[in-house]
Amino acid sequence: MQFRKTIVWLRRDLRLEDNIALSKACEMSENVLPLFVFDSNILSKIKNKEDRRVQFIYETLLQLKEDLNNKGKDILILYGKPEVEIPKIAINLNVDALFCNKDYENYAYTRDHSVKKQLQAHNIQFFAFKDQVIFEEKEILNKQAQPYQVFTPYKRAWLAMYQREKIKEAKYKIDKLFSLQSLNGFNSTLSLTDIGFKAIHLQFKIGRAGGIECLQNFATKLSHYHETRDLFAVEGTSRLSVHLRFGTLSIRELFHFAEKNHSQGSDIWQAELIWREFYKMILCQFPYVEEQCFKQQCVNIQWHDNPEYFEKWKNGMTGFPIIDAAMRQFNQTGWMHNRLRMIVASFLTKDLLLDYRKGEEYFADNLIDFDLSSNNGGWQWCASTGCDAQPYFRVFNPAAQSKKFDPSGAFIRKYCPELKLLDDRYIHEPINSPEKVLTSAQCRLGIDYPKPIVQHDIQRLKAMNLFH
Known part of the structure; x- marks a missing residue:
């Protein structure tokens, strides 16, 4: 299947490198437009208008836009309700399909279903891929074909499957991305004020470059991670959580990094990453935990x-x-x-x-x-x-x-x-x-x-x- 124009909707994956949806879009499309929507459904509920997360996303997107512009390419950044803005821009640009990476939270399921339904009404196809985790939903089940509820056996099953699978990092083709000129008239730069927020100073490295810098710094500490990770006054942890949260680095990159730098410390750090997958699986399989006790x-x-x-x-x-x-x-x-x-x-x-x-x-x-x-x-x-x-x-x-x-x-x-x-x-x-x-x-x-x-x-x- 080959498409003429597609949109890649970025959400928790603010990078071009090792991005499954972008890679698939480049394989299946002649022209690919990266798109991000500041979701007013979410932002309207944030009381503090000096929110660090919004600042991190905003600065990361500006960095990504600048990197693309330097190569003659571009990303479209919008503000509003995704179920309104995405069908509107997809129709205006006459695209054939939308690609995105799956998000597993209850709100995300509802939002994505609404966007998909509206796109399909205009004969625009919707594709969602696994990217945020190594293994998702029901990929790892116990012998009774039920989701694990205890971490240690889940981790054993996870590691066994990881050894069997060949987890590769995805590639994309820069020449497939929309050019600067092709977005004339669509792409005015949003300010933080435009989306209802105020600029603040962050104590975190932003964007892809910031994530790589954190990873490089952690490389010198990883082998001692099991000894230093609990010491509060020592910089013994990775400080990568924000980059993993917003996807400036991929989960595959982090596991490959741990494998290349194998040690007792890397084994413990990998287990922490698997805890992240465990909790995502729990939220997926038992969505009521968002509101009430699991037990x-x-x-x-x-x-x-x-x-x-x-x-x-x-x-x-x-x-x-x-x-x-x-x-x-x-x-x-x-x-x-x-x-x-x-x-x-x-x-x-x-x-x-x-x-x-x-x-x-x-x-x-x-x-x-x-x-x-x-x-x-x-x-x-x-x-x-x-x-x-x-x-x-x-x-x-x-x-x-x-x-x-x-x-x-x-x-x-x-x-x-x-x-x-x-x-x-x-x-x-x-x-x-x-x-x-x-x-x-x-x-x-x-x-x-x-x-x-x-x-x-x-x-x-x-x-x-x-x-x-």
Whole structure:
């Protein structure tokens, strides 16, 4: 089958390299137009108009457009409802087909079905491909032909299939892309103001170039990943989550990178990538998790309602230094270390006894690397309501975690400067400091830094009772 003109609708795949939909379009078409739509259905729900994710996407698209323009090619960037804008531009340009890569979230299924239906009414074909994951939907099932609900056997099956499959990176043909001249009259450059947002400074490398730079930096750390990944004050993680989220790098590239740099560290890192696929599969097979507990027996848990606790958790004012440092870093940057995500989630649900969905929503609103399936899966894991979740009786002790993974308190000192003069023995639990130590450190509890809002040991027992 050969088409004269096609559109490639970019969404979570903001790259030309190793893009399955683009590769297929170049194989099957004479002329290919890359297209991105700032989706007003999504953007209208974002309250903060200085959103880091919108900024990241915008800057990445400008970089991509500039790269294409330098080669005499172009990308079309629109704003509005995809179900309106895409059929309109497809008809105006007289295209034969639209190619895209699959998105597995509930909203995406509904949106794509609507776009497909409208295109087909005008005899424009719609094709969607697997690109965001290595294995999707029902490709990996257990012996009963059912989706796995426990990670370890899923990972074994995943790795076995990966060894059997020859996973290749896709190629595209630059000469097939629409020329600059062919889009005259269609392609005015949108500003952030045009889509209702304000420009902000990001602390992240953007675009394809930024993703490659992060990957190159991580190459020097990968072999030690298993030793450094949990240390909060050390740059031991990949920092690639935002690039994976928006697809400036492909998942295939990351697995091939791990294979080329094989080590004990790369094995652990690969397992983290497989967790991502596990949670995407769970969201696909059990879509109700987007709204409620995976474990049906947890649906009726009577979480507490304490707005004051939630505000103090959000603002890093709980009196638990590792919690406060993590939340302050998050509020300042939009990013948080993976273990810290677990610790603050455990604290919200098991110490403050608040509904995990409140924390999940706060992360969803503010994480630059927000991914619905991973965010939902991680929160439900910590709350003990999800698949293969942490047992309800296992509760993170914030001070113990802090002492283990930030022994010198360097991370705490960076984000809780009011504690910076406390020595290593007391910085994890200032409440246990002798008064003369606090005086020497110029830290008055309840004035300069809050006293703990709860007692961990007491709350832990209350949390266990919630599950009975």
